Amino acid sequence: MLDAKLIRANPSAVEKELQKRNIKGALDKYLLLDDKRRSLLLRVEELKNFRNTSSQEVGKIKKQGGDATPLMEKVRQVGQEIKDLDDELKTVEVEMEQILLNIPNLPHQSVPVGPDETTNQEISRWGEPLQFDFEPQAHWDIGPNLDILDFERAAKLSGARFTVYKGAGARLERAVINFYLDIHTMQHGYREILPPFMVTGDCMIGTGQLPKFAEDMFKLEGKEMYLIPTAEVPLTNLYREEVLEAADLPIYVTAYTPCFRAEAGSHGRDTRGVIRQHQFNKVELVKIVAPEDSYEELEKLTANAEKVLQLLKLPYRKVLLSTGDMGFSSAKTYDLEVWMPSYNDYKEISSCSNCEDFQARRANIRYRPAARGKLQYVHTLNGSGVAIGRTVAAILENYQQQDGSVIIPEILRPYMGGMEVIKRV
RNA sequence: GGAGAGAUGGCCGAGUUGGUCGAAGGCGCUCGACUCGAAAUCGAGUAGGCGGCUAAGCCCCGCCUCGUGAGUUCGAAUCUCACUCUCUCCGCCA
Numbered sequence: 022m023l024d025a026k027l028i029r030a031n032p033s034a035v036e037k038e039l040q041k042r043n044i045k046g047a048l049d050k051y052l053l054l055d056d057k058r059r060s061l062l063l064r065v066e067e068l069k070n071f072r073n074t075s076s077q078e079v080g081k082i083k084k085q086g087g088d089a090t091p092l093m094e095k096v097r098q099v100g101q102e103i104k105d106l107d108d109e110l111k112t113v114e115v116e117m118e119q120i121l122l123n124i125p126n127l128p129h130q131s132v133p134v135g136p137d138e139t140t141n142q143e144i145s146r147w148g149e150p151l152q153f154d155f156e157p158q159a160h161w162d163i164g165p166n167l168d169i170l171d172f173e174r175a176a177k178l179s180g181a182r183f184t185v186y187k188g189a190g191a192r193l194e195r196a197v198i199n200f201y202l203d204i205h206t207m208q209h210g211y212r213e214i215l216p217p218f219m220v221t222g223d224c225m226i227g228t229g230q231l232p233k234f235a236e237d238m239f240k241l242e243g244k245e246m247y248l249i250p251t252a253e254v255p256l257t258n259l260y261r262e263e264v265l266e267a268a269d270l271p272i273y274v275t276a277y278t279p280c281f282r283a284e285a286g287s288h289g290r291d292t293r294g295v296i297r298q299h300q301f302n303k304v305e306l307v308k309i310v311a312p313e314d315s316y317e318e319l320e321k322l323t324a325n326a327e328k329v330l331q332l333l334k335l336p337y338r339k340v341l342l343s344t345g346d347m348g349f350s351s352a353k354t355y356d357l358e359v360w361m362p363s364y365n366d367y368k369e370i371s372s373c374s375n376c377e378d379f380q381a382r383r384a385n386i387r388y389r390p391a392a393r394g395k396l397q398y399v400h401t402l403n404g405s406g407v408a409i410g411r412t413v414a415a416i417l418e419n420y421q422q423q424d425g426s427v428i429i430p431e432i433l434r435p436y437m438g439g440m441e442v443i444k445r446v
Numbered sequence: 447g448g449a450g451a452g453a454u455g456g457c458c459g460a461g462u463u464g465g466u467c468g469a470a471g472g473c474g475c476u477c478g479a480c481u482c483g484a485a486a487u488c489g490a491g492u493a494g495g496c497g498g499c500u501a502a503g504c505c506c507c508g509c510c511u512c513g514u515g516a517g518u519u520c521g522a523a524u525c526u527c528a529c530u531c532u533c534u535c536c537g538c539c540a
Binding site: 058063066069076078079081089092094095100265389391 | 465466494497508519521
């Protein structure tokens with residue numbers, strides 16, 4: 022949520038920033054309502070002041086044994102007027118809030134301006150895409166051939182966009198989860214969290230999924246509860262409605278969770294394999310930090326995500342998203358894209374964002390700065406550290422051998438009970 | 447699922463025959479004194495939000511907030527109702 026005061030103080034500057042995100046005229050109605058709100062507020066507060074002082078007067082008169090009836094009658098009438106104005110005010114405020122909740126974050130100055138992913142900026146590359154001396158297969162062929170991924174039976178159970186992992190496939194998925202968690206907790210200083218996989222609508226508003234992206238979510242029948250689309254939601258909302266001490270910051274947390282996404286509007290995209298699923302596993306990194314540190318923390322968080330790809334020796338590149346391709350809550354986002362032979366291209370495997378105070382404002386997460394006592398919103402960051410299913414797909418494709426077997430990356434072998442290669446059994 | 451108790455400031459915790467309570471006390475925090483310095487001690491300050499005033503900030507003024515939402519009343523932390531959550535006991539259960 023944007024700062025209402027900022028909008029009022031400098032609407033044209035905000036409007037200009039929003040235009041970078043292809044959003045126009047979002048503030049027009051808001052500003053009109055803001056004027057209306059203030060004039061209503063002025064009137065109703067005046068009446069309330071009269072009511073308050075008069076009520077005290079009534080108390081005094083009664084105490085002295087006087088007759089307060091005329092004054093009481095007068096205040097009673099004012100009371101009705103107050104109620105009407107309050108109702109009107111409430112309507113305006115609800116409308117204003119709905120507008121604000123649907124406006125995305127403002128991009129940071131360092132973010133390239135552009136309409137979509139074509140204007141993203143490649144920052145760096147790590148590793149070299151393998152040159153195979155045979156025709157490489159896609160993971161959606163490798164997996165079934167090794168009998169470790171089963172898309173057909175998954176469809177029988179749950180329909181399209183689900184995968185059953187079997188044998189070494191299931192074990193590999195679990196190995197990657199444990200490997201990532203170990204690295205982030207033991208080497209990068211994150212605290213491991215195992216959160217609920219279902220959260221309230223308030224949490225979804227807090228991190229920005231609601232109200233705008235309701236159709237992307239799985240909602241529980243008859244309840245105000247949602248399956249989490251990412252651990253960012255429970256991890257960030259851990260601190261919702263809280264006031265943190267300066268000494269508590271920065272907070273680094275990580276969690277493995279499954280993620281559930283309806284994938285409405287992505288029909289026909291990435292239909293094969295595990296790339297785009299209704300349920301997938303992910304290890305997420307979240308930071309709660311003081312505002313002045315957040316951009317430095319973004320670099321570090323992104324480096325933490327890069328590290329696990331490096332340890333797996335998977336070629337990837339780091340991309341700075343342009344204004345047109347960024348997520349709703351983000352001010353600046355780096356994507357990590359892993360090399361996928363089946364796509365003959367790099368494919369997103371991590372997204373690391375600084376949301377600044379956008380989520381903190383929605384979720385009301387504040388802290389008390391050490392020096393002066395005034396409360397401030399924290400900055401929140403999140404990043405995949407990294408997606409598990411896509412990691413497994415990348416391993417299958419990048420480590421495949423001519424005979425259809427797959428070498429297990431060395432660093433994962435301890436997590437695989439020493440297994441070195443996955444072969445058809 | 448049944449019965450009971452509770453929800454107050456960053457935290458703990460008083461306050462329920464309705465009026466001077468946004469709220470005692472404590473902790474924490476900030477500043478000051480003492481000290482070579484620290485601890486201890488002493489003194490002072492310390493809720494949040496919205497709006498007005500202002501060029502802006504500080505003051506100052508007003509409004510709102512004692513789980514949430516309605517209601518009674520001239521007036522509600524205090525009374526009524528509904529809801530949410532927490533705790534205790536019982537039942538069920540991995």
